[in-house]
Amino acid sequence: NAGVTQTPKFQVLKTGQSMTLQCAQDMNHNSMYWYRQDPGMGLRLIYYSASEGTTDKGEVPNGYNVSRLNKREFSLRLESAAPSQTSVYFCASRVDIGYTFGSGTRLTVV
């Protein structure tokens, strides 16, 4: 089992460009999450999906959109990237209590 797979691992964008971060899990989990991690800020929730077909905003949703394509996949889209979105992005899924995280996408916006 791969667990939670994120692509790409690294990305550099110019201000104003758009991109989609991909996330897929093979554990048949219902709930999936997108977090960003910045130095001194901890992990902050961007969006989550409690089940297939539903999505909700987290703590820092501005500038992002998400799609829960099916039970396995939950993508995060930046429509017009800004330098403030430079961060490490983690996708996670959950069954029962604990989260399983992916290995992250390191995004730099210049």
Add this chain to the structure above:
Amino acid sequence: SQKIEQNSEALNIQEGKTATLTCNYTNYSPAYLQWYRQDPGRGPVFLLLIRENEKEKRKERLKVTFDTTLKQSLFHITASQPADSATYLCALGTTSGTYKYIFGTGTRLKVLA
């Protein structure tokens, strides 16, 4: 506002000793508290969960305590090893069905051989 505090300074301890990490929180009444381990360049890995009605939880060399009066959790690693060196995150969650957790910034632990 809700706040979680973990010691931002790194904790250095000698191999074989017990490491104790602290997680304090304010303006929050969590039903669950979790601890995660994060290695550089990797995603966090779930270690332990403790519920609000539990005082202590153990798993191998790990022990977590949860004091809802003090609004504090302590995370202990006994007989520490250099391989335990990592950043440890605490996360608090409520009983809502969405299980959204709030994370602390983490404490970096370095176990010296």
